Amino acid sequence: MTTTTFGTGTAPGLTTQAPILPAPRPGLYLVNRLGGITAHLTADRDTVQSVRALALTVLVAHGVDLETAESAQLVLSELLGNAVRACGDHVPLVVEIHRAEHDAVITVHDPLFGAGPRRTDTDPASDDAESGRGLVLLDILAPGWTVTASAIGKRIRCRIPAAG
Numbered sequence: 001m002t003t004t005t006f007g008t009g010t011a012p013g014l015t016t017q018a019p020i021l022p023a024p025r026p027g028l029y030l031v032n033r034l035g036g037i038t039a040h041l042t043a044d045r046d047t048v049q050s051v052r053a054l055a056l057t058v059l060v061a062h063g064v065d066l067e068t069a070e071s072a073q074l075v076l077s078e079l080l081g082n083a084v085r086a087c088g089d090h091v092p093l094v095v096e097i098h099r100a101e102h103d104a105v106i107t108v109h110d111p112l113f114g115a116g117p118r119r120t121d122t123d124p125a126s127d128d129a130e131s132g133r134g135l136v137l138l139d140i141l142a143p144g145w146t147v148t149a150s151a152i153g154k155r156i157r158c159r160i161p162a163a164g
Contacts, residue, residue: 019061035062036098043091055097062099067163071141072104075158078134079108102162111153
């Protein structure tokens with residue numbers, strides 16, 4: 001199946017039947033987009049869990065293999081956790097989850113450009129480390145991930161290559 005996007009040609013293999021999304025509720029508004037969804041949320045336990053669960057469902061529905069979708073879900077969990085730690089509870093976030101070719105793409109926008117990811121001196125192999133493994137995880141699962149300024153603060157974009 002081929003989907004045509006105005007002004008961009010075609011996107012082979014992307015489904016035109018987007019999954020049915022939950023109804024908007026306070027703190028969470030979801031929008032279908034080509035190959036995925038965009039979530040506007042106020043970060044709390046419920047909205048973060050909902051978006052995390054939807055990531056797997058949406059990516060698989062759009063043809064991303066399960067292993068890649070699970071890796072994307074893990075990357076998303078790390079990015080959301082970092083955003084909440086840096087910005088605080090109830091931070092407004094925009095999360096984009098979509099398929100690009102056979103890969104998964106996760107993008108998180110938060111309001112603090114100056115609060116970018118910081119590497120620690122923690123040895124990721126240490127049994128005693130309680131944190132400090134997240135950026136190593138991103139390096140492994142989404143090589144080449146980027147942080148850029150955006151209209152609302154910063155944008156962290158991770159492309160998770162298809163398994164195999």
